[in-house]
Amino acid sequence: xxxxxxxxxxxxxxxxxxxxxxxxxxxxxxxxxxxxxxxxxxxxxxxxxxxxxxxxxxxxxxxxxxxxxxxxxxxxxxxxxxxxxxxxxxxxxxxxxxxxxxxxxxxxxxxxxxxxxxxxxxxxxxxxxxxxxxxxxxxxxxxxxxxxxxxxxxxxxxxxxxxxxxxxxxxxxxxxxxxxxxxxxxxxxxxxxxxxxxxxxxxxxxxxxxxxxxxxxxxxxxxxxxxxxxxxxxxxxxxxxxxxxxxxxxxxxxxxxxxxxxxxxxxxxxxxxxxxxxxxxxxxxxxxxxxxxxxxxxxxxxxxxxxxxxxxxxxxxxxxxxxxxxxxxxxxxxxxxxxxxxxxxxxxxxxxxxxxxxxxxxxxxxxxxxxxxxxxxxxxxxxxxxxxxxxxxxxxxxxxxxxxxxxxxxxxxxx
Numbered sequence: 578x579x580x581x582x583x584x585x586x587x588x589x590x591x592x593x594x595x596x597x598x599x600x601x602x603x604x605x606x607x608x609x610x611x612x613x614x615x616x617x618x619x620x621x622x623x624x625x626x627x628x629x630x631x632x633x634x635x636x637x638x639x640x641x642x643x644x645x646x647x648x649x650x651x652x653x654x655x656x657x658x659x660x661x662x663x664x665x666x667x668x669x670x671x672x673x674x675x676x677x678x679x680x681x682x683x684x685x686x687x688x689x690x691x692x693x694x695x696x697x698x699x700x701x702x703x704x705x706x707x708x709x710x711x712x713x714x715x716x717x718x719x720x721x722x723x724x725x726x727x728x729x730x731x732x733x734x735x736x737x738x739x740x741x742x743x744x745x746x747x748x749x750x751x752x753x754x755x756x757x758x759x760x761x762x763x764x765x766x767x768x769x770x771x772x773x774x775x776x777x778x779x780x781x782x783x784x785x786x787x788x789x790x791x792x793x794x795x796x797x798x799x800x801x802x803x804x805x806x807x808x809x810x811x812x813x814x815x816x817x818x819x820x821x822x823x824x825x826x827x828x829x830x831x832x833x834x835x836x837x838x839x840x841x842x843x844x845x846x847x848x849x850x851x852x853x854x855x856x857x858x859x860x861x862x863x864x865x866x867x868x869x870x871x872x873x874x875x876x877x878x879x880x881x882x883x884x885x886x887x888x889x890x891x892x893x894x895x896x897x898x899x900x901x902x903x904x905x906x907x908x909x910x911x912x913x914x915x916x917x918x919x920x921x922x923x924x925x926x927x928x929x930x931x932x933x934x935x936x937x938x939x940x941x942x943x944x945x946x947x948x949x950x951x952x953x954x955x956x957x958x959x960x961x962x963x964x965x966x967x968x969x970x971x972x973x974x975x976x977x978x979x980x981x982x983x984x985x986x987x988x989x990x991x992x
Contacts, residue, residue, distance in 0.1 A: 613878060616871050619927055621934045625991055627982035632962040635951055635981065641961070647717050648960040651710055652967045658706035659915055665702045666908040669695050673904035674894075688750045688900035689743040695907045696742055700735050704728060714821075717958050722820050746903065749884075754898035761884035769877035776869050780830040783838055785816040791844075794853065798837065801858050804939050805865045812837040812857065814844065823957045824848065826856050828863040835864050847956055851945035855936050862935025868928045875924055883913045918970070925973040933975070933983055943988040950980045 632641055673691060711727050714720035748767055752760035789795050789812045802810040817825075817840050824843040830836055837860040843853060863869065890909045891902035937943060954961050954977045961977035968976065975983075 630978045630982045644960045670905040670908040674901035688903045691903040692742045692746045693739045761888045765880035786813045805861045828860040852949040858936035858939040859932045862932035929974045937987045943984040946984040
């Protein structure tokens with residue numbers, strides 16, 4: 578007697594499941610690409626052609642040779658530091674789980690302890706490279722930081738890293754224990770929301786700041802802020818000359834907390850008022866175009882696939898809900914960050930170019946922009962035209978020759 582045939586509806590459901598997953602992934606990928614396309618938009622004219630600017634036309638041969646050797650060593654130290662971090666995390670991912678046998682803190686507490694221990698190893702392995710960089714910067718007159726001071730400050734900063742890592746693992750592991758393999762769908766927006774909060778409160782966390790006192794510069798800040806459609810944006814000064822001679826500025830916060838931070842090394846007389854005015858307009862340009870908020874959005878786009886890959890990698894160790902998976906999760910996440918860094922640099926360079934363009938529109942002073950960029954290179958001992966590999970791996974700004982070329986394009990009538 579023949580056996581009864583098995584019901585067919587179960588087989589059809591099983592066949593539909595991969596199709597549904599594939600369709601969901603395709604829709605998610607499309608949404609990701611559309612979001613990235615929206616964030617990629619820039620006010621810099623799409624067809625803008627920059628004139629060729631030779632580094633030798635801006636700097637003498639001695640400076641070019643000195644700046645290239647200066648940045649070359651820093652770049653090599655940076656690459657070696659990243660390789661050392663990956664090596665120590667790889668070893669920790671293979672052997673670190675045995676340390677959990679000594680913990681009685683429960684799964685979440687043990688996971689957080691393993692996370693803090695992993696970053697303590699990272700700190701230890703980074704210290705020698707940090708000291709070499711400080712020695713090289715001191716030798717070229719860019720840094721005043723002492724070696725003991727450098728180690729102590731980085732050690733104190735480790736406490737903040739521990740707090741962040743512990744909280745991140747508490748969230749991720751807690752979600753993983755509740756939702757199993759889908760924790761990353763909830764964790765990514767939570768982390769992005771925390772990053773948004775961090776941007777909002779960041780002006781209150783910048784150390785050694787005081788109000789801008791020079792009435793002329795204060796008036797220029799107010800006038801430029803109105804011109805760039807961010808009226809009411811204020812400026813503060815950060816005292817950094819004890820640590821460095823390099824000049825800098827940054828925009829921080831958003832909404833009611835937005836402001837411009839000018840380093841006191843920018844206001845020490847090495848830059849004239851018109852050059853400082855371009856810097857202020859540049860930083861206000863970041864605020865005008867919402868670059869800090871865009872970076873949170875880019876972070877969200879990175880976190881979604883990154884946390885999904887962490888979930889996939891840790892699945893063979895029982896998922897991130899189990900503490901023994903934490904060392905592997907750290908390795909995968911840090912490796913993904915390093916791989917994604919050159920891509921993020923492309924985004925940052927595009928934002929900086931848009932801020933430069935915004936400053937040119939606000940000041941209509943390409944000559945001051947040109948001299949500013951040259952002086953920024955000289956006072957920071959920066960290579961004005963770094964080699965391609967260094968530019969791809971480390972450059973968060975367009976090169977000096979590219980920034981001068983944009984000022985020249987504006988002067989030639991590009992709008």
